[in-house]
Amino acid sequence: MASLSFIIGIIGNIISILVFASPIKTFWWVVKKKSTKNYKGVPYITTLLSTSLWTFYGIMNPDGLLVVTVNGAGAIFQLIYVILFLVYAPKDKKVKTAKLVAILDVGFLGAVIAVTLLAFHGTMRLTFVGIICAGLTIGMYASPLSVIVPNAIGFILGSAQLILYLMYNNKKSAEAVEEEEGGGGGGSAHLVKGGIEMHSVEDNLNNRSLNKWKSLPKPNFSRQHSMQKIIKTLSLTPYELQSSWPLHESDIEEGNPDLP
Template identity: 55%
Template sequence: MEGLSFFVGVIGNIVSVLVFLSPIGTFWRVIKHRSTEEFESLPYICTLLNSSLWTYYGITKPGEILVATVNGFGIVVEAVYVTLFLIYAPKGMRAKTAILVGILDVGLLAVAIAVTQLAMNRDVRIDAIGFMGAALNIIMYASPLAAMVPNGTGFILGIAQLVLYAIYRNAKPTRNTTFDVLEEGCSQHEHLIPSSHQFIS
């Protein structure tokens, strides 16, 4: 059973390495054009933080050497990507990247390490680090939904409009509209009121 677990872990590490290396084509283009163009640095900054947390987890928890090694590789790769942003990004993007690196990859990571080391015993520390890493994973993979949800809502409402149009496009308006009903009621009411000449006669 342990052998199977190790084998699955190795396969998982290979896949993770391929994922870390997948943006190489993009960054080759950045180097070639000496510009980051419209690319954003935030995904790589967050992935660097994520890799750092999981490396810390792998080092802290016994028997998680595979987690530590693959994410240690991820730290190196993502640090290269972020460095390329700091070199080739426009001035505004370069400043934004430097600020985010300082806040997330340095500040937040340092706080996480300090709190878990000083305020928690080993078991709680391992659980807390794992929770932080898992939460960051969820945030990273769920963030595109922020752009998808409004578009999805608009799509559904648009479909609803088309369906209503298809149902009622050939419908003929009924003669007794609300206005007609009110007008007819008023006419009937007028007939019930005796005219003034009836009282005179």
């Protein structure tokens, strides 16, 4: 049983070493072009920290031969990558990378080793270092989720806003329809009432005009007949006019019906 686990451990180590060796092609291109272009050094720096801590854990563990070999090889690969990155990176990126290496791969790693050796004893050392190593490994594998998590939260919040908008928008539309229906009935009543009032006003004006016309004094017959005579006289030809003379003024004024 022990031999089977050892064989599986060796297979796992070979696969892990192949994974650690995968950036060789990338850094071969970096050395050839003498530029890191848009590459970032953070993955190699964090992997160097993780492999170094796992190597330290394997050294303290009596059965940690396989852990030491695979992580020791990985630490060597990552150290070479970090050095090449510092050599060929632009000046501003080189400064930032050097600061990060000093903080993580020197400062943090040295602090963990010092605390483990000075503050813990026996199995507590393995427990303390093992928890830190496991946390770093989980963080490295979960790091791609940093791109997904904000988008997922934005999707949830955006969906909630859309649902609230649809709910309150439908409610507002229903209230607007009710107001229009209520206001429309009142408006129709006002229109009908206004039409009736306007109709009654017009009837009153017409009746008043008719009564006024009826109340005017009627012209007497003689005056009306005189006006007809004058109009008829103005329409006569000169010959007819001479044959009708002399006209008496009294006849014209009194409206004698015997005049032509």
